[in-house]
Amino acid sequence: MCQNHHCFIVPPHILEGLAKRGNLDCKRTLNDTYRILHKRNTALDNLLIRELIPAKGDRFIFDSQNKYEQRVLLIRKEKDPDVEDRTVNEAYDTSGFVRAYFSGIFGLNSIDNEGLDIICNVHYGQGYNNAFWDGDEMTYGDGDGVEFTNFASAIDVVAHELVHGITQFLANLEYQGQSGALNEHFSDVFGTIIKQKYLKQSITEADWLIGDTVVTEKFPGKAIRSMKSPGTANDFDAQPDHMDNYYTGMADNQGVHINSGIPNKAFYLSSIELGIDDCALIWFNTLKKLWRTAKFNDMMEISVETAQELQKQGGINPVASKVIEQSFAQVGLTQVMA
Amino acid sequence: MNYKIRIEVGFAGISKEYVGEVIMGRKEKDNLKRVLIKKIENTNPKLRDGFVYSIDLWGENFEHRMTYDESNLPESVRQWIEKTIEKSG
Numbered sequence: 001m002c003q004n005h006h007c008f009i010v011p012p013h014i015l016e017g018l019a020k021r022g023n024l025d026c027k028r029t030l031n032d033t034y035r036i037l038h039k040r041n042t043a044l045d046n047l048l049i050r051e052l053i054p055a056k057g058d059r060f061i062f063d064s065q066n067k068y069e070q071r072v073l074l075i076r077k078e079k080d081p082d083v084e085d086r087t088v089n090e091a092y093d094t095s096g097f098v099r100a101y102f103s104g105i106f107g108l109n110s111i112d113n114e115g116l117d118i119i120c121n122v123h124y125g126q127g128y129n130n131a132f133w134d135g136d137e138m139t140y141g142d143g144d145g146v147e148f149t150n151f152a153s154a155i156d157v158v159a160h161e162l163v164h165g166i167t168q169f170l171a172n173l174e175y176q177g178q179s180g181a182l183n184e185h186f187s188d189v190f191g192t193i194i195k196q197k198y199l200k201q202s203i204t205e206a207d208w209l210i211g212d213t214v215v216t217e218k219f220p221g222k223a224i225r226s227m228k229s230p231g232t233a234n235d236f237d238a239q240p241d242h243m244d245n246y247y248t249g250m251a252d253n254q255g256v257h258i259n260s261g262i263p264n265k266a267f268y269l270s271s272i273e274l275g276i277d278d279c280a281l282i283w284f285n286t287l288k289k290l291w292r293t294a295k296f297n298d299m300m301e302i303s304v305e306t307a308q309e310l311q312k313q314g315g316i317n318p319v320a321s322k323v324i325e326q327s328f329a330q331v332g333l334t335q336v337m338a
Numbered sequence: 339m340n341y342k343i344r345i346e347v348g349f350a351g352i353s354k355e356y357v358g359e360v361i362m363g364r365k366e367k368d369n370l371k372r373v374l375i376k377k378i379e380n381t382n383p384k385l386r387d388g389f390v391y392s393i394d395l396w397g398e399n400f401e402h403r404m405t406y407d408e409s410n411l412p413e414s415v416r417q418w419i420e421k422t423i424e425k426s427g
Contacts, residue, residue, distance in 0.1 A: 068411075068413065068416060126420075129348070129350070130348045130349050130350070130387065130388075130389055131349045131387060132348075132349065132385065132386060132387040132388040132389075132408060133384075133385070133386040133387060134382060134384060134385050134386075134388065134408070134409065135382060135383075135384025135385065136384075148350075151349070157349065160349070160387075161349075161386075161387065164386035164387065168384060168386075175383075175385075175386060183386065187386075211349070211350065224349070224350045224351075225351075234352075236352045251346060251353060252346060252347055252351055252353070253347060256347075256351075257347070257350075257351025258351065
């Protein structure tokens with residue numbers, strides 16, 4: 001079967017159907033197929049435009065020198081001492097903390113589990129109010145100083161972007177609609193977990209905010225998003241915390257940063273009952289099982305299943321699966337009875 | 339020439355829209371048109387949290403709409419967007 005010159009022996013919709021029924025081989029095939037296609041299509045370009053750097057999961061911090069370009073000037077690499085530029089040091093330290101978390105807790109070898117180097121570009125553009133992952137590396141703006149400030153210094157922002165990379169290699173969740181909202185959800189989940197670890201906070205001490213340190217006093221709100229109370233972080237925050245208020249418009253790739261509020265709230269509710277470490281384990285193992293087009297109900301079913309498996313192994317709270325089921329029910333997601 | 343610039347997605351997920359009229363010299367206008375009508379190449383499907391830039395231009399026998407992402411926004415269009423937004427106050 002061919003679609004736009006992409007050929008499959010087993011049609012993708014059949015692979016997706018089997019993946020949804022728990023066939024991990026099909027899920028892997030599906031994800032690998034798209035990844036290989038993309039890799040093949042971009043490999044030559046990358047060879048032509050980029051210097052090859054040996055992959056050891058090392059950190060490389062580049063200064064974009066306020067240009068809209070990546071890899072302009074390498075300022076600090078792995079094991080180099082501090083440099084004068086504070087933003088470079090912050091990007092180095094926060095990226096290292098995120099890498100250490102995933103390595104220490106889940107045994108993950110860098111972003112792709114194969115030692116992909118961690119490339120950060122700081123001082124991107126002029127007064128640039130954003131941070132992004134581009135499939136290979138992270139890029140951070142300094143903010144305009146009016147509403148936003150230095151994105152590279154915020155541990156939750158750095159974790160959020162780096163987790164987009166991890167998601168790309170584990171589940172490759174498509175960036176639109178519900179699968180896109182799940183992609184954003186996993187970045188927020190591990191952004192908030194890692195922020196709490198970095199600040200040595202308990203779940204009751206934590207503010208459950210995302211991006212609170214990148215907004216200025218003039219910004220009309222306290223943060224970008226709230227895991228605890230989606231929709232309340234700022235005047236523009238349109239995140240729902242229940243399926244009743246699900247956003248159905250076309251903006252934001254069909255609401256990837258909007259509808260992520262729904263699973264975000266379910267994660268918060270689960271964490272309050274179970275603690276953040278059990279939830280981190282369940283969510284990470286769930287991410288490994290999800291597939292490109294997974295939707296909210298798939299996420300809910302797989303996370304309950306994953307919790308049940310982990311309970312059997314005795315590694316987590318014995319009521320975890322029930323708590324997760326109830327948390328998702330509170331945001332309007334319930335299991336469909338067969 | 340009338341314009342509508344919409345910048346959306348991004349880490350914050352906050353959309354911004356700028357609408358107005360811009361006075362441009364003939365040369366500047368021709369240069370911008372030339373870039374805007376070019377076919378977009380090199381879209382990056384792996385981009386996450388990148389801005390999406392939608393530009394509508396109309397007036398004087400010209401009507402055009404173009405959408406770019408962070409990976410394919412031409413430098414000259416970026417400069418025009420920044421200048422136009424700055425002028426709009």
